[in-house]
Amino acid sequence: MNHKANDTTHIDSIIVRYLMGSATHEETEELLRWIEQSEENKKVFFEQQDIWESLHPTFDLNEIDIEKAEKRILMRTGIEPRKPGFIKMFLRLWSRVAAVLMLPLLALLTYYILSSHNDIHEIVLATSYGCTSNTVLPDGTKVWLNANSSLVYPSSFGKGGRNVILYGEAYFDVKADTNHPFNVHTSNAVVTATGTEFNVNAYEPDFSVSLIEGKVNLNIADTIIRMSQGEQVTVENGKPVTTTRVNLENYCAWRSGTLIFDNEPLIDICNRLKHIYNIEFFIAPEVADKTFHMTLKGESINEVLHLLQLSAPVICTSDYIDSSDSSNVRQKIYIKPS
Incomplete structure (x- = not known):
């Protein structure tokens, strides 16, 4: 049996149901995961979307x-x-x-x-590596979407809560509406607000919420955490940790194309960079916890590696991946002591 052909037929049928507005919530999530697996999958989806729109105008x-x-x-x-x-x-x-x-x-x-x-259909906003995007949701909420991320939201919010699904990282400026809570669903938690600004980093396996204004409720494994302005909650070893003394701007500056690392361990820096540049890092244990001060604004990955080598006694080497590699990672970086 040709399993690859069967998989293709299966995903094609989901794409068709999604474009028709009849895909289930589970099918939409499966489609999103498939799109994020590779650039080729994204290309196939957008090509089919273009064909569908050309064949189905609003009137004939x-x-x-x-x-x-x-x-x-x-x-x-x-x-x-x-x-x-x-x-x-x-x-x-x-x-x-x-x-x-x-x-x-x-x-x-x-x-x-x-x-x-008039069936409400789901809309998918997705970004590729190295790109960001922003949009305004049907209720007036403003959203900024970081690189390698996707946001699923309905074409119209109903009478119940305002629900969106996030993969990756996004900044939300929620339109105030106390009667209709705004819920951001991620694989780790649900963030609930009625009108505030916050940043959600849901790049797996990492997770953090940085609250810029107002208050939000954070539901992690059925545990409710009530966050106040200026707080940040991260998940460490499966448990939520609340921090109050943190410069939240460092975690939101990406909206303007800036990455700020203030005395952060090398391993944390690389975990963030891999989602921006589509790179897999291999860090020697001797330098993984070494901290750095860096501000990046549009530098290429080679320039970033050069800055690392200037800032600390480390050596960075890289390997490019051929097209047959199943990991879909464009480049591998090895960092070890010099």
């Missing part, structure tokens, strides 16, 4: 019977010559009056009918 001019519509207009306005009797003229006049009186009711009825059949 060919379905409009121009001649029939013109004839109806001429007849209804009296321009079309005919000789109706008195009763027919009376009925026609009454029908016009009734139509005018019924228009508001018909418009209202049509609105409710269309609203009840």
Whole structure:
């Protein structure tokens, strides 16, 4: 049996259901994971999306019977010559009056009918390595999405809570609405807010929430943590740790294309860089905990490695990966003592 062909058919069917707006929540998550596996998968998805949009415009001019519509207009306005009797003229006049009186009711009825059949579909905002993006959600919430990340949100928020799914990292400026909580779902936790600003780093296996303004509730393994402004919660060894003395700007500067590392261990720096540059790091234990002060703004990975070697007695070497490597990592970096 050709398992690869079966896998392709399976994901193609999910893509079709997603584009039709009928994919389930589980299918959408499976599709997202598949898209993030490789650049080739992203290319395939966007190609199919372009084809779908070109084949399914919002309306079809060919379905409009121009001649029939013109004839109806001429007849209804009296321009079309005919000789109706008195009763027919009376009925026609009454029908016009009734139509005018019924228009508001018909418009209202049509609105409710269309609203009840207008299925809400999910939207996926995704970024590749080295790129960031931003958008405004249907409720007015502003979102900045970091590199190698994706955000799933509905085309319209219903009467319940406002729910989004995050893979990677994002900064949220939540539109205030105390009656409809805003929930960010990640693989590690759920962040709930009603109107505030916070940063969520959900690059697996790492996780942290940095609260810039207001308050949020953080649900980790059914444990509720109520965060206050200026706090940061990280997950270490499966347990949440709250820190109050932290420069939160260091964790949010990426929105302007800046990465700030203030006395951070090399292993933490590399864990962050790998999501930006699509690189796998191999760090010798002797230098893994060595701390660095660095501010990066658009430097290439080679320039970053050069800065590391200037700042500490380390040697950085790299290997490029051929296209047959199944890990989809573009480059491997080895860091050891000099």
